[in-house]
Each structure stands twice: as C-alpha cells, then as structure tokens.
Amino acid sequence: MRGTHIREVVDKDTGELLRTEKSFSTKGKVKSEEKFFMVFDNSIDNMMKNSSTDIALLFKLCSMVNFNKAKLELTTSKRKGLLDFLNISRQALSNSLNKLKKSKIIFGMRDEYYINPNLFWRGTTNGRDKYLKDNKA
Numbered sequence: 001m002r003g004t005h006i007r008e009v010v011d012k013d014t015g016e017l018l019r020t021e022k023s024f025s026t027k028g029k030v031k032s033e034e035k036f037f038m039v040f041d042n043s044i045d046n047m048m049k050n051s052s053t054d055i056a057l058l059f060k061l062c063s064m065v066n067f068n069k070a071k072l073e074l075t076t077s078k079r080k081g082l083l084d085f086l087n088i089s090r091q092a093l094s095n096s097l098n099k100l101k102k103s104k105i106i107f108g109m110r111d112e113y114y115i116n117p118n119l120f121w122r123g124t125t126n127g128r129d130k131y132l133k134d135n136k137a
Contacts, residue, residue, distance in 0.1 A: 037062040037122040050103060054096045056086055058105060061113070062120050068127030070114040070135075072106075 009018045050058070060082060065072045074082075083093055097113075100106045108114050115121075117135075121128045 037120055040119055050099055053086065053088060053092065054099050057096045058100055060085060062115060062122060065115050065122045068123035070117045070131060072113045072115060074111050074113055
C-alpha cells in the first residue's frame with residue numbers, strides 16, 4: 001500500500017504557512033536480515049559537508065547497525081574490516097569517525113557507537129518511532 005502525506009508547518013503566533021512537507025510511504029513486510037537503511041532528507045545538507053571517505057564510512061556503518069536499534073558495536077575486527085573495505089589507514093578511520101561525531105551524525109566512543117536515528121535508520125518505521133519515544137532522541 002502506498003500513500004502520500006502532506007504536512008503543513010504553521011507559525012502558531014501569526015498563522016503564516018512556514019513550509020509544506022510532502023512524503024511518500026509504502027507498506028510491506030521487511031525481513032530483518034535484509035540490508036537497507038533509511039536516509040531522512042534533513043540529514044542531506046549536514047552529510048554533504050563531509051568528505052567522500054566520511055560518507056562512504058557513514059553508509060557502511062548504517063548497513064552494520066543493529067536492526068531497529070541505533071547501536072553499532074565497532075569491535076577491533078569490525079574496524080579492521082572497515083579499514084580493508086575503505087582502503088584507509090587507522091588514522092583516517094579515526095579522523096572520519098571524529099568528523100561524523102562533530103556533525104552529530106553519530107555519537108559514542110571506543111567500541112560502541114550510535115547512528116543518529118533522526119537522520120538515518122536501519123529498521124522499520126514503527127521500530128524507529130518506538131526507539132525515538134523510548135530514548136527521547
């Protein structure tokens with residue numbers, strides 16, 4: 001089932017229409033083993049300020065995050081896999097992680113990171129809504 005949703009944002013004081021947001025949705029069953037993630041358009045401007053290495057790392061991290069959770073366990077072996085996959089040095093990986101943290105795209109440290117669920121999500125929309133409600137993100 002597909003749907004078009006239109007949301008108007010109105011200034012409460014003046015009644016002025018500030019913007020109109022249009023979104024499209026589809027409904028269907030998603031298998032948790034499927035590799036996909038959602039990108040919300042409010043993340044595009046922030047993301048584009050990063051280098052291509054940072055963006056490649058971000059997309060790889062999004063594909064690795066736990067389904068219906070924002071948590072990413074970045075163990076030593078997973079870091080090694082990222083180094084090989086991206087063909088970068090440890091320092092370049094550390095620099096990219098720090099840039100993504102400064103951009104508020106990811107947060108955390110050492111072996112435990114979280115992808116900002118307001119910007120990116122791997123899971124169902126219901127799972128995201130529940131996560132945001134439970135974590136006040």
